[in-house]
Amino acid sequence: MPLTDKQFDQVITLLHQVSDKIIRPYFKRLSSKEIREKNPGDFVTVADEKSEIFLTENLKKILPNSLVVGEEACENDPSILNLLEGEHEAVWVIDPVDGTYNFAHGRSHFGILLSLVEKGQTTYGWLYDVPGERVAYAIKGEGAYLRCPAKEQYETRLLFFHQPPALSEMIGQVGGGQAWHFGSQLNNAVKELRNTRCSLHDFLKFGLGEADFVYHKQTKPWDHTAPVLFIEECGGYTANLSNREKYNPTFFGQIPILSTMNKENWDEISNIILSQKEKVA
Numbered sequence: 470m471p472l473t474d475k476q477f478d479q480v481i482t483l484l485h486q487v488s489d490k491i492i493r494p495y496f497k498r499l500s501s502k503e504i505r506e507k508n509p510g511d512f513v514t515v516a517d518e519k520s521e522i523f524l525t526e527n528l529k530k531i532l533p534n535s536l537v538v539g540e541e542a543c544e545n546d547p548s549i550l551n552l553l554e555g556e557h558e559a560v561w562v563i564d565p566v567d568g569t570y571n572f573a574h575g576r577s578h579f580g581i582l583l584s585l586v587e588k589g590q591t592t593y594g595w596l597y598d599v600p601g602e603r604v605a606y607a608i609k610g611e612g613a614y615l616r617c618p619a620k621e622q623y624e625t626r627l628l629f630f631h632q633p634p635a636l637s638e639m640i641g642q643v644g645g646g647q648a649w650h651f652g653s654q655l656n657n658a659v660k661e662l663r664n665t666r667c668s669l670h671d672f673l674k675f676g677l678g679e680a681d682f683v684y685h686k687q688t689k690p691w692d693h694t695a696p697v698l699f700i701e702e703c704g705g706y707t708a709n710l711s712n713r714e715k716y717n718p719t720f721f722g723q724i725p726i727l728s729t730m731n732k733e734n735w736d737e738i739s740n741i742i743l744s745q746k747e748k749v750a
Contacts, residue, residue: 470558472532472585472593479531481604483524484581484597485619491520492566492599497575504573507544512569517541520565520581528561532585535559540691553690553718555589562586562718564691568667577601578667584695586718594695596669605673605699613676613702628676630704633730636737642671644685654745655684655738672696675728676703682738683728688720697728706732710739 472480495503495516503515521539529535536552538560543549552560561583566572568579581597596605597619604619605628613628633639639659645666656662663680665671674680676699683700685693697707697716707716707728716726727742729735 470587476531477593480528480583480593480595481606481616481619483527483531484583484595484604487520487523487565487581488597488599491523492516492572492581496572496600499573510570512573513541513544514566514569514573516572517566517569521563524561524563524565524581524583528563528583532559532561535561535585537561537563538586538690539563540565540689543691550690550719550721553586553589555719558587560586562591562690562694564668567669567692568665570666576666578665578670580667580669582669582691582695584690584698584718586690586694589718591694591698591718594698596673596695596699598669598673605676607695607699607702609698609702611702613699615677628703630730631678633681633734639681640679641738642674642680642683644668644671644683645687655741658741668692668696672700672728675705676700681730682734684725684738684742686725687722688716688724688726690718690721693720693726694718697726700728705730706735708735708739710742713739 499514507513518541521541525537536557538549538552564582567582572579577600580599583595584591585593592609594607602619603617605615607613614625615628616625640661641659643662643664671683675683710725710727727739
């Protein structure tokens with residue numbers, strides 16, 4: 470069921486509120502007690518936890534009877550992921566602070582990722598760049614847009630891909646906190662590989678023409694449902710490198726995905742990655 474214009478605007482307002490009331494006040498002001506590691510290199514802060522609670526409570530008010538899959542909630546109860554299997558009418562997927570490592574270390578590549586999944590399909594996605602006060606969003610079948618500043622509707626513009634550059638001129642965003650294998654065939658084939666440690670900014674840069682593809686070795690619904698819909702509505706293509714299956718919201722764990730401007734690009738770049746000695750997952 471499509472969101473009404475009022476509900477859609479309420480979501481934008483909610484993202485703006487959680488940014489101003491919770492996330493921004495903690496940026497560069499976190500104490501050591503307010504940061505912890507869930508796993509080595511996988512950080513969570515009090516801002517993540519408070520933001521997810523705030524979003525969960527208020528999103529359910531915007532769309533009654535909806536359910537929520539939140540990153541921090543899933544850390545405590547992985548069975549919540551089952552809500553994305555396709556039976557439910559409306560499931561919000563929340564990454565309350567995407568790029569937590571950057572956020573916790575005073576770096577500006579972070580934000581909020583939010584999507585709405587209906588019966589197993591992502592129908593809405595929002596990428597809120599908190600430091601830049603920009604929100605990119607996508608509606609399935611209706612395009613991808615950028616609103617800058619986020620609270621001003623009249624600044625919205627439609628985004629779509631143009632002709633991709635030659636492979637040797639491409640810039641790729643690669644995910645994960647580990648250093649990329651700079652001796653790899655992919656690195657030698659393209660102009661540059663970059664790592665921002667933030668899924669939101671990897672895909673936002675791609676959608677805005679600052680990069681030409683995104684390659685992530687691991688996939689999580691809160692990191693990828695909104696960004697992948699955003700890229701698809703720009704005209705792009707995203708699939709699992711292991712079996713070429715098109716992306717869907719149930720992807721989780723060691724599932725490598727490649728997102729490109731079109732299927733031809735995907736075939737070309739995936740063949741290079743798969744020919745590498747390094748494992749793709």
